[in-house]
Amino acid sequence: MATIADVARHAGVAPSTVSYALSGKRPISESARRRIDDSIRTLGYRPHAGARALASSKSNVVALMLPLRDDMHVPTLLQFATGVVTAARGHDHDVLLLTHDEGGDGISRVATGSMADALVVMDVEREDARIPVLRTLDRPCVLIGVAGDAGELTSVDLDFVAAGELAVDHLAELGHRHVGLVGQPPSVYSRRTGFADRFIEGFTAASQRHGARVAVRPCEFTYAGVATAVEALLAELPELTALVVHNEHAAPMLLETLSSMGRKVPDDISIVSMCTDDVAERMRVPLTSIAIPAAEIGSRAVDMVMNKLHGREAPGLTLLPPRLARRDSTAAPTGR
């Protein structure tokens, strides 16, 4: 394996010159640069990451802590990850993968051991044990999600409050006055993962503003769970004409359940779903939906953490605005 000294010898310059040619931190003559480039290519030289990290105290790695829980929607999760990896590579960084269950220990191992220059932490909860750890660290980090006590820590997320409002606004505009919310599984709420609560918050606020009557039910993603939730909502709101679904797994089951109950979508019941566009489009009835821009959130998180790494300021909390895509699952309620 060639070293920088080999390259220097081959090109007839000092090792430091090669280093400067590589980093661009000092001017290099045209001729030297050419010889160095040639030598690098013919020797197949690649700098040793460890040596570089040692000398420069920069690892060019960002750590990504991913939850691997089965009550999360996995494809969305992977979109976050893709956004993070792609953006990181764009900043010439690699990504070290940590899982949620390593917790604060994993974070400090990677940070204190100088394996990573920066951290992106997903799926933060309202009261998250990792946040104190993050705060003691000297390394920049960005949270995906909104923690209650994030304080000065930088966070990015979809504006779930606005998403909840947007769903109701759309339905109210069409004339709906009785709207149910099919939520996430109970475990998600009891973990106090911020996004689920925030969605309900926006949903409720907008309903009040529009004078609509609403009901909310968590929902497991099994047929039985969906049926239970729908029955409970109908019992509470007999005149229900619209549903908002914040549960990617449950959406197809819901459609099937309603159809087996003889309720047509959108004629009898309108549906707005929180889900990615491709899921919405593949449904039996293509769903009007609000997507979580997961890849964008991931790449934004990396951009911000890079800003901090370079000493630039980053905002405390960034909430991306939701966008609603109209499809075939929403219509004005049929007069009765």
Next chain:
Amino acid sequence: MATIADVARHAGVAPSTVSYALSGKRPISESARRRIDDSIRTLGYRPHAGARALASSKSNVVALMLPLRDDMHVPTLLQFATGVVTAARGHDHDVLLLTHDEGGDGISRVATGSMADALVVMDVEREDARIPVLRTLDRPCVLIGVAGDAGELTSVDLDFVAAGELAVDHLAELGHRHVGLVGQPPSVYSRRTGFADRFIEGFTAASQRHGARVAVRPCEFTYAGVATAVEALLAELPELTALVVHNEHAAPMLLETLSSMGRKVPDDISIVSMCTDDVAERMRVPLTSIAIPAAEIGSRAVDMVMNKLHGREAPGLTLLPPRLARRDSTAAPTGR
């Protein structure tokens, strides 16, 4: 940040002694060990990963190359990843995440730059451009999947041929003689990803053995795609009484499609599905299924790559035997 020299000073020993205490490569007296441990704890010492990598030429990192394609079943993918990360941590290694689209370049960047000691590469295709690169590398690697020209490279995968056979064996045993296969999307076959072809191979071989008549159709995971596939299969095999589904996304759609055609499962049509157990159990009719033991494959891959890293031999190709879980979607065909 404390260094090994700080620890040594604090404990009243030489830095090398601390190093040996940490690595266990030379005997250390009980008293020295205790003082060193104390010093490490009070100083919050953590070895610098880069320095360690430089001195020992070991990074304690394995690179994982993950495909992020949307025609793959993402939850399964993440199970592989989970298996890999968990096993790697068990071997005191971290995981560097690479995406498929970095290709051979990504592999050689990470390997030549000494960022990773070993590689796990997923989703290998019959003729994979990364394989020649892998072969020139001095680092151990393990493939997940079966490549045509893997040669002496180590590979792990589910035995998809056996899985195809197992599905047919089960149906034949029940008395089915006309069986259709609902396959992966066409793009998967045209990429020549081994697993899909191998499944068909086993399916076909077992059918011949049992004297069953069969038909095979690729299938997009849209309702239209599923309907098309089912119609084509029925046209080719009017007496069809059973379906094998090798397509996790399509399974629920298939169930719905059959029910809307008035065909009952399992009374009119039996179904065997390749999918994870939790997906199978959540279906309207719980599916008899063969699961891909993704997490186990992932952790096996890591175990093998670690063996190679320590100079132990690893087998060329490991195929895990499939297991079929009987649920409610298969029964003997009703006599006509």
Next chain:
DNA sequence: TGCCACTGTCGAAGCGCTTCGATACAGCCA
């Protein structure tokens, strides 16, 4: 008592890179 083997520890070299300060040289102006 002398020798040997073993255990526990130390010091120093070296891993491959970055970076600081020094230096050589060219070109310019006075």
Next chain:
DNA sequence: TGGCTGTATCGAAGCGCTTCGACAGTGGCA
């Protein structure tokens, strides 16, 4: 011609660790 500025390059130190060889001390055996 002397002195100055600026550009391009070099040499050496040092980043924090591992590892090799050396060596002091201890105990056992002849």
